Amino acid sequence: MADDVLVVENVSKRFPVNIMALEQASLTVRRGEVHCLLGANGAGKSTLLKMIAGALRPSGGRMLLEGQPLDLRSPAEAARAGISMIYQELDLVPQLTVEQNLFLGHAPGKAGIIDRRTRSERAREALERIGARFSPKTRVEQLSVANQQLTAIARSLTMNAKVIIMDEPSAALNETELEAVFTVIRDLVRQGVAIVYVSHRMAELRQIGDRITVLRGGRTIATYDIAETSDEALVEAVIGRERTLVERKPRGPVTGEVALRVESMRGAGGLDVNGFSVRWGEVTGLTGLNGSGRTTFLRSLFGDLPFEGRVMVEGEVFHPTHPAQAIRRGLGLVPESRKTQGLILDAPVYKNATLASLAGKFAMNHNRERERARPVLNRLSTKYADLDQAVLQLSGGNQQKVVLAKWVVNGAKILLLDEPSRGLDVGAKADLYHLVERLAAEGAAVIIASSELDELYAACDTIWVFHEGRILSRYDPSVTGREEILKATILGDQHVH
């Protein structure tokens, strides 16, 4: 069709040694549409995107841009052809200004001398096109994540991109910021740009997408019109006929004693929490917009950030000044970023799983540690080939299980989980919450901070809404509807008063 700007036909990618990351993946993107890409971790999304963006070369198949065959040898060639990729971790240089970033690699000028005036003008134009309200002279590190995202989009515009690929842009954005990004996307689409949009969040895809292509096991399953397809059908396409959506199941009343009580806690970033508690066997959710203090609260509890106030664990005063103290008291933290904070990626699976429980020992008996890790990893149904395998080689969901195993091996009874499902596919998420439920049933007190209210709503006995470092309200999801909690999250104070 004449309207097809990008056509990908049966491309495949083989990595040494004989790993097929992608076989027969196809994708057709029309001018002026938001084309979503959905697939579980390991389905081949990243590989496909990288090939379109010129970062990887396909082993087979072909790609066409506006009817012309594409043979990209580098991301720079892709950019010149009009394909621009915005990575999750935004490849901007934080120390440089917005306009420097916009024209990095293709600054206007002659003989290596940059024409600063033209650059400023064109930067202003690009920013205007996306309705940005910050100056092109601002340094990128001073922008909010949402504005950095907009900068990345503006950068694509300066390269006259026909196709812009966005890899999980919502991962670091809150609802309001995401809405701003969506406005820009809708505007660009009207101007004829095609957007390839990747996200795990179904609601978001419905909000922004026109069509959706589902990948599974390195193959294209099908392309759907989003408006005409149900969530169930999409989820089924993503995971096959194996699992159901995360649904709220009735949970019995929590009968355990109070495990942890925060009578008062004042800490970093204006954190001021009073009257929080969690019981043994209880799954507690913390929600709120990004920056509402959930992470700060968990890190303070874990002794990673200083705080003032009074916290009790099993009726005894608890004031950790270092994670080691919190760990000794039976706490465990699954941090926000499993790759940079949770795991030593190069180290073997068993070492990662036993790292937190070596304190006080002198000798390192590798076989003993393997035998300590094995049953716990199996109990958490972790899939790995070899205990000595680098944890780097596991899938995201299994990596997260290794982080969790670290605390289970150590016998932690109070588990703090910060955004545990981030970057996991639907199946891995369901798996994770299933585990959390089991750990709680075995008597653990679990606190989960997440911006995914749906997940908390399905899994938690209690949900606390955080707003600007304080607890706004506490809900029992078996009584209160999801919408009510969501409203409190978004509206903050206005809602309560």
Added chain:
Amino acid sequence: MSTDSTIAMREPVHRRAVNFLVEYNFIAIFLAVVAIAATLSDNFLTWVNIANLFQQATVVGVVAIGMTFVILTGNIDLSVGSLTALCGMLVAVLLAAGWDPVLAVAATALVGLACGAAMGATSAYGQVPSFIVTLAGLVSFRGLTYLLTDGVPVSGLPASFAAISSTIVPILPGFNLTSMALIFIALMVICGLVLRFTVFGEYVYATGGNPEAARLSGIPTRLMITGVFAISGLTSAIAGILLTSRLRIGQPTAAQGLELDAIAAVVLGGTSLFGGRGSLLGTFFAVMLLQVLRNVFNLLGLGSFYQMTVTGLIIVAAVLLNRFIEMRRGRA
């Protein structure tokens, strides 16, 4: 590539053997160089020459042990050359002042340990890059070394002190090692066991592999960094004591550029400058490899200018080889 797209399969035995060879490629390279050396010179594979190799490798080897600990945590210690000279002078000055050799050695070792710990603590708790802190150490310690005697060497040390390094110990019939070479080998073995079979060793790797994850797992990462610098300070002190003992003179200009030899050996031995990956076994073979090269050049009658040039080239080649191997494995 993305980490989530594949799950590695358990590898068959022959592939594991290949992997082992790839992982420990420096051993193969070492053996190759030894073979070349043996064909170039009949004198190379004699007990006397082998004993010489160990003897000459000792000072840089001992320092490289401490350096391995430091680099495994993702830090660097540039002060080791100066600290070796300082400790070498200090022990000479103490002996010249009439101290008992045992006491003088113990005091010097303690000073080395304390200097290292102080730099480590400054870097870890003050959150200053160790490169800068130890660069300051490099300059200041050398200054202190000169200040001790106003730059004058100290000689006339007691024979009992010289015995620390030069006692001849029979190993096999016809094969004798000096006590200093034995100290080097013993330190290698002990520290290798510490790294592999103690929780402390595990924490060293964890601290270098991902400091943030290590800290959030309850590991006292700052203490660990202080600890590895203390070890590096101690090994520098031992190297200084052995050097002075062998020369029977405290020389303030000694051990210039020793830090670079030690770093070169550690990196050549496959330890990652970013921390978390490497081993003392690698360091040992790299130290010996560099010593064999020097030895070969001497046997061939080529001067130190050739040695320096070729040594540099070999380091680059070895590091590129390791990089290539890592890329093949998909760690890049």
